[in-house]
Amino acid sequence: MAESNTQKIEWPNDGVSRIPYKIYTDPDNYDDEQRRIFRGPIWSFVGTDQEVSKPGDFITTYIGDTPVIVLRDLERKVQVIVNRCSHRGNLICIKREGNSEELTCVYHNWRYDLQGNLKSVAFGKGVGRKGGMPDDFNREDHGLQRLRVAVYQGLIFATFSDDVAPLTDWLGDEMVENIDRVVGRGMVLLGTYSQYMPNNWKLYMENVRDSYHASILHMFQATFRINRLSMKGGIKLSDNGWHHISYSIAETDREEDQYDAKKLRAVKDGYTLADPTLVKGWREFECGTTLAIQSTYPNFVVQQISNSLALRLCLPKGPEECELLWWVFGTPEDTNEQQEIRIKQSNMIGPGGVISMEDGVVGGWIQRGTKRDHEKTTIVQMGGRDVAPSAEGRATEVSIRGFWQGYRDCMGF
Ligand code: FES
Ligand SMILES: [Fe+2]
Known part of the structure; x- marks a missing residue:
């Protein structure tokens, strides 16, 4: 059971047979849905495995309103990765679909492999040893956020949740x-x-x-x-x-x-x-x-x-x-x-x-x-x-x- 909701939406006493109109317009409730539902205990459909049939194929879509990349990595595994660069949050992938051996952010050229690991930081060592990232900056700590994935009958689902039951049990x-x-x-x-x-x-x-x-x-x-x-x-x-x-x-x-x-x-x-x-x-x-x-x-x-x-x-x-x-x-x-x-x-x-x-x-x-x-x-x-x-x-x-x-x-x- 989810933590109780403290918002100012009065739920009527008729169970699920009367729905308050506020639920269709309220911006705070909308934000809460993103957290409690779309990042909560559900499996979200994100695409079909045919759309990413070859290694390197990717499509971009959303879970709720969070942008994600759905791709097939070089080991042929389907990955669903939050479409947000670890550096300053830019969308890594701005195309609807394509094929690529790596993910490169256009803003400052940070490069990730298809499992979301950060492979290189442009000018990470500075220019002529001036500038660059601090010595304690570890690339391993700054990969992209990877989600749990399940593929069933060619349908790709992903979830932010570590707790939700396996897809077919959940269905x-x-x-x-x-x-x-x-x-x-x-x-x-x-x-x-x-x-x-x-x-x-x-x-x-x-x-x-x-x-x-x-x-x-x-x-x-x-x-x-x-x-x-x-x-x-x-x-x-x-x-x-x-x-x-x-x-x-x-x-x-x-x-x-x-x-x-x-x-x-x-x-x-x-x-x-x-x-x-x-x-x-x-x-x-x-x-x-x-x-x-x-x-x-x-x-x-x-x-x-x-x-x-x-x-x-x-x-x-x-x-x-x-x-x-x-x-x-x-x-x-x-x-x-x-x-x-x-x-x-x-x-x-x-x-x-x-x-x-x-x-x-x-x-x-x-x-x-x-x-x-x-x-x-x-x-x-x-x-x-x-x-x-x-x-x-x-x-x-x-x-x-x-x-x-x-x-x-x-x-x-
Ligand atoms: S925001 Fe992606 S490299 Fe800077
Ligand atoms: Fe209809």
Whole structure:
């Protein structure tokens, strides 16, 4: 249990079923999240091992708002290193990606190897024996900060914590099973993109877990009946409630055929898609799962929506902004046609996606709506007030309550 929180946020008495609006805007609370959550007892997704497939490959990203470098060292080991020079704190790596045999800071040319050891200090001995570093300066004491790393099914995670359980234990069996199912055949990256959103990162993570809104906010889904709350499905939660999977299963071929373009008709008005191949798909999973949205605490998502497979990471960029990174992928067994289908289906999701572009704006609307009423709260009571899995369908906000359970555990509220 985290040390108790002494901030001036009053947590209502309704457990995790009422959330104070202040939590989405307060700058002090935002700082506290960086320390207690993102540097706390969690594993953060930072990228895929394909992005750093060769020795020397690196990408730069963030854990919370701390910049990190993800790289493969010359011994082929994946390293995650805080992107901050030991000298005066400059970003060591200012490129998004690349390949290099060492890390060199542009400011004063301190050089580090790919395990973060400080190898040389420019003019360390001064010029003509004048100046230079003091005699007691030890390079060994000034390496870069290296984090604990775990790679599972090609997904790279890192943590600041020495205490958090090994990654797969921390995720739990059900979460691991879904990762195996969606990612375990191997990933072929089809593309990446990102979107900036004018809202607190937690509003997006609530949205991801919100199975209640899918057929209401997203008119495309409702109009073409792509996915209905009445389909068989439910919510899985990890034992501590922190991670979730919301899923639906086609029970009949007719349901699965919803993705068959020729049969797709609007419920009302009778109109059809100009390009019906947009929703063309195939039965990919034996279990009949047509949709599974998984989030691992706090900000990572594994998506299967029909044949559209993607990873998402929501990075906080201050109390009222966030950036959502997307990785769209297929498998090594895909035929060319299947790969085309995946790419096409990915047009239904994402910032311009016909199904879910609304998810990119609704957080900003909430941010505006709640900005000045910090003492008021949301109501997260659909399906009850508790945090327990639901095999009884998805008309529930239980996975959002699970998120807040994780939040309170970390933040000490
Ligand atoms: S800040 Fe990096 S070498 Fe000076
Ligand atoms: Fe949505």
